[in-house]
Amino acid sequence: MNAKAKSIVYWTTTILVAFFMSGGLSQIWQYRANPHGVVPELGYPMYFFAILGIWKALGAIAILVPGFPRLKEWAYAGIFFDLTGAAASCAAVGGYGAYGFHVIAPLIITGFLMVSWWLRPPGRVVGVLFPSKNGGLA
Numbered sequence: 001m002n003a004k005a006k007s008i009v010y011w012t013t014t015i016l017v018a019f020f021m022s023g024g025l026s027q028i029w030q031y032r033a034n035p036h037g038v039v040p041e042l043g044y045p046m047y048f049f050a051i052l053g054i055w056k057a058l059g060a061i062a063i064l065v066p067g068f069p070r071l072k073e074w075a076y077a078g079i080f081f082d083l084t085g086a087a088a089s090c091a092a093v094g095g096y097g098a099y100g101f102h103v104i105a106p107l108i109i110t111g112f113l114m115v116s117w118w119l120r121p122p123g124r125v126v127g128v129l130f131p132s133k134n135g136g137l138a
Helices: 003-021 024-033 046-064 069-093 098-118
Strands: none
Touching: 003 046, 003 069, 003 098, 046 069, 069 098
């Protein structure tokens, strides 16, 4: 894949992930309307979703802004845990939705997230994932 195609795929997947994560702001407003409620399907209290909403919005911002490579690594990890946890929570309680939507959709977004993380530009990378042994000799 050439550099231009890599950049296009990176920004497309990153913007898609940020778009879906910024939807967490709606969770904050839902909490304000019903702060003591419980999400019946999952059994989580509403304040849990308000907390997640704030962190999701901050994570979306973190993966978009330039600089701060360490913060980006944490944001990618947090978004990964959020999305896979959402899929697992829905699967555990049988809250699949039509055709397994509530399990499959977070996993698809997780795929976008992984592509975004893998194709990120060198300036957004922290260190080396797998350091070479023997001074770089393979």
